Amino acid sequence: MSEGLVQTVLIALLGGALRVSTPFMFVALGECLTEKSGRVNLGLEGTLVLGAMTAYAISFHSGSPWLGVLAAGCAGAALGAIHGFVCKLPRVNDIAFGIAMMLLGTGLAFFFGKAYIQPSAPRLDAISLGGWSSDPRIASALQVHPLLLVGILVALAMWWAFANTRWGLLVRMSGDSAQSARAMGVSVDLVRFLATAAGGFLAGIGGAFLSLYYPGSWNQGLSSGQGLMAVALVIFARWNPLRCVAAALLFGATGAIGPALQSVGITQGYYFFNAAPYILTLVIMIGSAGSQKAGRDVPGELSITK
Amino acid sequence: MQASAPGIVQGGRAIGLETVGFSKQFGALRALDDVTLKVEPGSFHALLGENGAGKSTLVKCIMGFYRADSGDLLLDGREEKIRNPREARALGLGMVYQHFTLAPALTGAENLVISRADAPAIIDWAKETKRLDAFLDRMPFRAPLHVPVSQLSAGEKQKLEILKLLYLDQRFLILDEPTSVLTPQEADEILSLLRGMTDRGEITILMITHKFREVTAFADSLTVLRRGARVGGGKVGEITTEAMARMMIGDTPIRERAARQPTPPRAPLLELAAVYAVGPEGKNVLDGVDLKVRGGEIVGLAGVSGNGQSQLVEAMSGQIAIDDGCVLIRNQRFEPTREAFHRLKIFGLPEEPLKNAAAARMSVAENMAFRNFERPPNASLGWWLRPSAIRARARDLIGRYHVKTQSPDAPIGDLSGGNVQRAILARELSSDVDVLIVANPCFGLDFASVAEIRAQIMDQRNRGAAVLLISEDLDEILELSDQVAVMSEGRVVYVAPIAQTDRATIGMHMAGHD
Numbered sequence: 001m002s003e004g005l006v007q008t009v010l011i012a013l014l015g016g017a018l019r020v021s022t023p024f025m026f027v028a029l030g031e032c033l034t035e036k037s038g039r040v041n042l043g044l045e046g047t048l049v050l051g052a053m054t055a056y057a058i059s060f061h062s063g064s065p066w067l068g069v070l071a072a073g074c075a076g077a078a079l080g081a082i083h084g085f086v087c088k089l090p091r092v093n094d095i096a097f098g099i100a101m102m103l104l105g106t107g108l109a110f111f112f113g114k115a116y117i118q119p120s121a122p123r124l125d126a127i128s129l130g131g132w133s134s135d136p137r138i139a140s141a142l143q144v145h146p147l148l149l150v151g152i153l154v155a156l157a158m159w160w161a162f163a164n165t166r167w168g169l170l171v172r173m174s175g176d177s178a179q180s181a182r183a184m185g186v187s188v189d190l191v192r193f194l195a196t197a198a199g200g201f202l203a204g205i206g207g208a209f210l211s212l213y214y215p216g217s218w219n220q221g222l223s224s225g226q227g228l229m230a231v232a233l234v235i236f237a238r239w240n241p242l243r244c245v246a247a248a249l250l251f252g253a254t255g256a257i258g259p260a261l262q263s264v265g266i267t268q269g270y271y272f273f274n275a276a277p278y279i280l281t282l283v284i285m286i287g288s289a290g291s292q293k294a295g296r297d298v299p300g301e302l303s304i305t306k
Numbered sequence: 307m308q309a310s311a312p313g314i315v316q317g318g319r320a321i322g323l324e325t326v327g328f329s330k331q332f333g334a335l336r337a338l339d340d341v342t343l344k345v346e347p348g349s350f351h352a353l354l355g356e357n358g359a360g361k362s363t364l365v366k367c368i369m370g371f372y373r374a375d376s377g378d379l380l381l382d383g384r385e386e387k388i389r390n391p392r393e394a395r396a397l398g399l400g401m402v403y404q405h406f407t408l409a410p411a412l413t414g415a416e417n418l419v420i421s422r423a424d425a426p427a428i429i430d431w432a433k434e435t436k437r438l439d440a441f442l443d444r445m446p447f448r449a450p451l452h453v454p455v456s457q458l459s460a461g462e463k464q465k466l467e468i469l470k471l472l473y474l475d476q477r478f479l480i481l482d483e484p485t486s487v488l489t490p491q492e493a494d495e496i497l498s499l500l501r502g503m504t505d506r507g508e509i510t511i512l513m514i515t516h517k518f519r520e521v522t523a524f525a526d527s528l529t530v531l532r533r534g535a536r537v538g539g540g541k542v543g544e545i546t547t548e549a550m551a552r553m554m555i556g557d558t559p560i561r562e563r564a565a566r567q568p569t570p571p572r573a574p575l576l577e578l579a580a581v582y583a584v585g586p587e588g589k590n591v592l593d594g595v596d597l598k599v600r601g602g603e604i605v606g607l608a609g610v611s612g613n614g615q616s617q618l619v620e621a622m623s624g625q626i627a628i629d630d631g632c633v634l635i636r637n638q639r640f641e642p643t644r645e646a647f648h649r650l651k652i653f654g655l656p657e658e659p660l661k662n663a664a665a666a667r668m669s670v671a672e673n674m675a676f677r678n679f680e681r682p683p684n685a686s687l688g689w690w691l692r693p694s695a696i697r698a699r700a701r702d703l704i705g706r707y708h709v710k711t712q713s714p715d716a717p718i719g720d721l722s723g724g725n726v727q728r729a730i731l732a733r734e735l736s737s738d739v740d741v742l743i744v745a746n747p748c749f750g751l752d753f754a755s756v757a758e759i760r761a762q763i764m765d766q767r768n769r770g771a772a773v774l775l776i777s778e779d780l781d782e783i784l785e786l787s788d789q790v791a792v793m794s795e796g797r798v799v800y801v802a803p804i805a806q807t808d809r810a811t812i813g814m815h816m817a818g819h820d
Contacts, residue, residue, distance in 0.1 A: 166427050169412065169420040176411040183407040184421050185392040300410060 005264045008137060012263055015141030016256020017249045018148060019214050023048065023223075025151040025248035026206030027230035028237065029158060030199035032244050034080075035234060036162065037195035038175035038188070038301030041083050042098030044203040045227025046105020047076045051207025053113035056218035060121035065212050068121070069147070072208035073201040079105055080200020084193035094303055102227070116218050124212045147209050151245070154202065158241040171195055175299035203227065229281050236284045238297040254280050320510040321381055321398055321478040322347035323368070328377035330363055330534075337363040338374065339535040345478075345527075347382065348507040350500070352521040352542070353514045355531035356554050356752045357723075361514045364531065365480050369401050370394045381478075395423075400476030402467045404483050410456035414449060414466050418473050441473055446499040460487040460612055465496060472509070481513040485520060489610050490780065490813035497524040517781075518547040532556055555753045566788075567768045569602030575772035576741045580631035583621050591617040593796035594631065599741070599772040599789075604763070606787030607776045607798070610816050614796035615776045619656050619745045635741060648677075651740035655747050657776075659730040666719030670711050671700035673718045674733045707732035708758070724755040731762060742766050745776040760786060780809060794818045 027044050034041045051072035059068030083101050087094045127149075130142030161168040173181045174191040181188050206226075211218045233251060237243035258273035323345045330338040338360050345351040355361045367374040370388040378385050381397060388394045394401075408417045419425055419434050442448050449466040450458060458466065464487060471479055479500075485493035501524050503509045515521060521528055522542060529539035530553040538545070538553040576599040585591035591614050599605045609615050620626045622633060624642030633640040635650045646652070656662035664673045672679075675696045680688050683695045700714040709729045711721055718726060727747065734742070744763060748756040763786060767773050777783050783790060790807050792800040792815040800815040 164429050164431065166420065166425045166429065169416055169425070169429075172412060173409040173420060176409040177407075179405070180407045180409045180417075183391070183403070185390075185395070 008264050009260045011135075011137045011141045012260030013253045013256050015143075016260060017253035018141065018144055019252065020255045021248040021252030022145060022148045022151055022209045022213075023206035023226050024230050024233060024251050025148070025155070025245055026209070027203045027227050028233045028244040028248055029151065029154055029241055030076075030080075030202035030206070031231055031234045032199075032237070032239055032241055033158060033171070033202070034192075034196045034199035035302060036175045036239055036299055037171045037192045038178060038299055039084070039087060039094050039192050039196055040098060040231070040303060041080065041101070041196055041199060042095055042228070042231060043079060043083055043101025043105060044098075044199070044230060045223065045225065046102035046107075046109075047079045047200050047203040048105075048207040048210070048227040049223050050079060050105040050109040051076045051204030052211035052222050053109035053116065053207075053218055054204070055208030056121050056211040057113070057116050059123075059212055060116060060119055063122055065122050065124045068212060069124075069205055069208040072204040074204070076204020076207070077197045077201040080197040080203075081193065083200070084196035087196070088189040088193065110220055113218055113220070117220075121212070121218075123216055124209075126213070145209065145213050147205065147213070150205075151248075155241040155245045162241070172299075175301050178301050203230075225278070229277060232281045232285055235288055235298075238288075239299060240297070251277050251280065319477050320348040320504065320507050322383070322510065323399075323478055323512070324380040324383075325364070325368065325374075326378045326380065328364060328367055328374045328379075330367060330372060330374050337534050338367065339533075341377070341531065341534070341536050343529050343536065345510060345512055347510055348504050349527055350504045350511045350525045351513070352525035352528040353512060353531065354516065354521065354528055354550060354554055356516075357750050358533075358752070359531040359554070360534040361531055362482065363534070365401065365482065365512070365514065368394070369399060369480065395474065395476065398475065398477045399480070400471035400474060400478070401480040402464070402471065402482060402484055404486065406455075406463050406467060408455045408463060408466060408470070411454055413454055414451035414458075417455060417466070418451070418470055421470055421474060438473075442469075445469060445472060446502060447496065460610055461489065461492040461496075464488060464492075468496070468500070477508070478510045479512070481511060483514055483516070485515070485517065486778065487611055489817040490809060491817055493520070494523070500524075518550060521550070522547065530554055551753075565768075566764065569768070569770070572601040572603075572770070574598040575601045575636060576774060577634040577637075578618075578631070579634060581618075581621065581628055581633065582630040583617055583626055584629050585617065590796055592621060592628075595793075595796070595798055597774075597791060597798050597801070599774050601740075601772050602767060602770045603788045604767050604773040604775050604786050605789045605791055605801075606783035606804075607774060607791045607793055608780055608783050608812055608816060609776075609778070609793035611778050613793050615745065615778075615793055616657065617796075618793070619654070619743060619776060622652075622743055623654060623656065623662075625662070651738055652743070653677075653734035653739050653741070654743035655727070655731055655734055655745065656743075657745040657749065660719060660723075660726045663730050664718050664726060667717050669715045670704070670709070670718045670721070670729055671697045671714035674700045674703055674714075674729060674736075677733055678737070703732040703736055704729075724751045727751060727759065728755065731759060735762060735766065739766050739769075739771045742771050742773045743776070744773070746778060747775075748777075748779070748782060780812065783812075784809070792816055 027048055031041065031044055054075040055068035055072035058071040059065040079101060083098060086092055086097055124145060126143040126145045128139065128142065129144050130139035133139055162172055170186055170191055174186065174188045178188045210222050229251065233247045234244060237247045254276040257276045258270050261273055262270055325341060325343045328338050328341040341364055353361050363372065366372045368379065370390045370393055379388060386397060415435065415438055418438065419429060438451060447465055449462045449469055455463060464484060497520060500511055504511055513525065525542050527541050530537050530550060532554060578595050578597045581592050581595040582590055583592040595618060607615060617626060621628050622642065635652065640646055640650060660666055675684055678684055679691060679696060683692065685691045697714050704711060704714060707728050709732060710725050718729060721729065747759050747763065763773060763775065775783065775786055787804050790802055790804055790812060791798050792812055794816060795818065
């Protein structure tokens with residue numbers, strides 16, 4: 001392979017990372033917040049799909065894609081709130097209920113979304129950060145969507161808040177030792193309810209990105225398990241919001257391997273390379289399962305680790 | 307309300323507390339029966355009683371976890387109603403529980419700041435650190451504040467728990483068996499510092515304990531509960547420890563202490579040679595354990611909890627893997643398989659037997675057959691079980707070991723702690739025993755059960771079994787052992803015959819000093 005081709009592939013991977021990673025990032029940040037409080041919400045896949053549908057529908061009706069983004073967040077927060085409320089009832093398993101919420105979210109999205117498969121809604125515009133380069137490939141790869149920047153800001157804010165705010169400490173404490181939190185008179189259920197709802201809000205926004213920017217339409221096959229992979233990603237990122245961003249970019253880049261190779265004429269194994277994110281998920285799950293560091297960073301109250 | 311101003315403990319602000327006629331009914335059980343307890347301001351008051359005597363219920367009623375059915379609570383002579391722990395906290399009452407209540411992943415500083423009722427929404431760490439340092443300077447002891455609590459030793463955690471209460475300006479401290487996780491030296495240090503604070507009138511202390519030594523050394527007054535009622539109390543010094551013990555147990559007859567018969571020296575039956583095991587965090591939880599136990603000998607393994615004792619038991623029972631080194635029984639390498647346990651006659655009573663040695667929802671009879679359900683007469687052909695035989699054998703053991711259960715078919719989880727302990731011990735001792743491994747066999751049991759279980763252990767020794775007794779209760783070790791070993795940070799750091807050692811020496815080694 002000549003140098004130019006390698007360059008093309010690398011630039012395509014960069015572009016893919018910047019383009020594809022945003023939904024991963026939002027779902028992972030949402031899941032990170034929820035898990036830090038001591039709950040697992042596997043329903044975020046459903047939240048993502050419902051967010052995508054809601055964003056598309058609201059954008060279509062209102063003409064404002066940003067209103068769609070907000071609506072997607074609210075839909076996600078509503079699903080999160082249901083999860084947060086039901087899981088505080090005695091003997092409800094958050095993982096089982098999360099799976100039910102995943103099916104509910106996708107089901108609702110398909111039901112209400114039937115009417116929006118055909119029409120075209122106004123999309124979100126990207127910011128071009130590649131103006132400095134004369135290379136058109138770089139210019140197109142650096143088409144960055146504002147939501148990506150928002151996601152990075154959210155991650156920074158979460159990382160700062162976990163260490164420096166009362167709410168951050170309360171979330172960590174509830175996730176680490178519910179008994180300690182209760183002994184202080186903190187309502188662990190309330191903290192988890194709010195964390196799950198806020199996590200749902202973020203995941204909903206991730207969905208809006210899918211339908212309003214990339215791929216940029218609403219259909220039933222829009223999400224291919226990104227919401228579920230984001231859960232794996234949180235484990236990989238060891239519950240650190242900044243590492244969630246890095247992990248999301250990595251996942252985005254692997255997702256772009258197939259198209260990038262295709263763009264330089266390598267079509268062999270296209271479907272295999274398209275499966276790269278899933279393979280990466282598997283490898284990461286196996287690798288991190290035995291990791292001692294992950295064992296130390298995992299919130300103590302998480303039901304997957306108990 | 308002053309609780310927001312952290313740690314301004316000044317002289318003369320200790321709170322006095324009085325419960326008048328506290329009663330509490332749980333179903334058919336009268337947990338508290340007209341209990342009157344008077345704790346003078348600035349005193350160090352000990353609350354004694356056996357397990358189930360109502361000590362915990364009483365302090366939980368004071369702290370607002372439960373509501374007493376009747377009775378009044380007086381603070382400094384004023385009647386107060388405490389409906390929940392938050393109200394107790396606002397009135398200056400604080401409690402240190404037997405389990406730690408600090409969030410392990412948070413640092414000490416984070417734990418302290420967030421525990422404040424007025425923790426700021428955005429925490430200015432520079433300012434808070436300065437305030438914490440100033441607070442620590444006024445305290446008689448310190449604890450590391452800037453590492454996650456999970457990395458602290460048990461003693462440091464316990465100090466931090468107490469510092470937290472003082473930081474929250476709580477001036478009536480209830481301590482629930484505060485020294486069970488400490489070395490004798492650490493316990494003495496913390497208690498004497500607290501005693502100094504009570505003497506200066508800064509705080510009042512109500513301490514639940516069962517260690518007479520701590521009562522006589524540090525407390526100035528005491529109250530004894532039995533079966534939910536106050537049976538005695540007064541000034542320390544006016545009541546002998548014998549009298550305290552009598553008040554605690556009442557007229558319950560106690561089996562005579564098993565006599566230690568002289569045994570001829572024998573060859574080591576159980577030998578651990580450089581046993582290593584890596585824990586989940588990558589640290590060596592067992593760091594080259596060497597230990598020998600002869601037949602007809604009890605080796606008491608002392609140590610502060612969390613120094614590898616539980617892992618040692620788990621490694622020998624096959625619950626965790628041994629990464630290096632080996633366990634020898636009669637000079638043969640021992641792998642923890644069912645077949646080897648049977649052939650080499652190894653039995654054991656792990657700590658928390660309901661969790662570690664029983665299936666809580668299976669019946670007492672089934673649990674008692676765990677060791678031999680596939681052998682005749684419990685089964686034919688090695689797989690066809692005969693429940694009638696299993697039940698008959700269980701009935702026999704239940705009778706012989708005085709297990710209180712409604713029937714052999716009751717789930718073992720329904721039994722009280724002491725009876726689960728007896729049932730499992732019955733199972734383990736019912737056949738010929740060569741090696742016996744027991745861990746904290748008497749934890750949380752009443753006097754009668756304690757005496758009986760210790761006698762059973764001594765019987766096995768006298769019959770020639772090699773007994774490894776792992777215990778956090780130093781008195782138990784001193785009473786039963788022929789040899790004392792001390793475990794610290796995953797290693798056996800000290801071994802000595804019982805006649806050539808004493809509490810202070812053992813304590814030094816428990817703390818990791820040579």
